[in-house]
Amino acid sequence: MIMRHIMAKSLAPTDSIRDYMAAQEKKSLLRFLTCGSVDDGKSTLIGRLLSDTKQIFEDQLAALEKDSRKHGTTGDDIDFALLVDGLEA
Incomplete structure (x- = not known):
C-alpha cells in the first residue's frame, strides 16, 4: 500500500512539467528533428512536410519542378529532397 502511494506520487506530473507544457502550447515555432542513415529519406x-503545409512559394515550387526534371532522381515526380539538400545553417 505504501509503495503504491509512493509510485503514484512519483508518476504524477509536477507543477514544473505542467508549466513547461503550458508554455509549449503557446509557441508558434515548431522545432523538428529527424535522424537516419544516408538515403533514409x-x-x-x-x-514533403514543407510542401504539404504550403510553406513553399510558387517560384520555389517551379524551380523545384525544373531541378527535379534536370536531376531525374525521381522520374516524373518532384524530388522534395532538393528543397533542403545543400542548405547551410
Whole structure:
C-alpha cells in the first residue's frame, strides 16, 4: 500500500512539467528533428512536410519542378529532397 502511494506520487506530473507544457502550447515555432542513415529519406520528409503545409512559394515550387526534371532522381515526380539538400545553417 505504501509503495503504491509512493509510485503514484512519483508518476504524477509536477507543477514544473505542467508549466513547461503550458508554455509549449503557446509557441508558434515548431522545432523538428529527424535522424537516419544516408538515403533514409530525411530530406525528402522535410521537403514533403514543407510542401504539404504550403510553406513553399510558387517560384520555389517551379524551380523545384525544373531541378527535379534536370536531376531525374525521381522520374516524373518532384524530388522534395532538393528543397533542403545543400542548405547551410
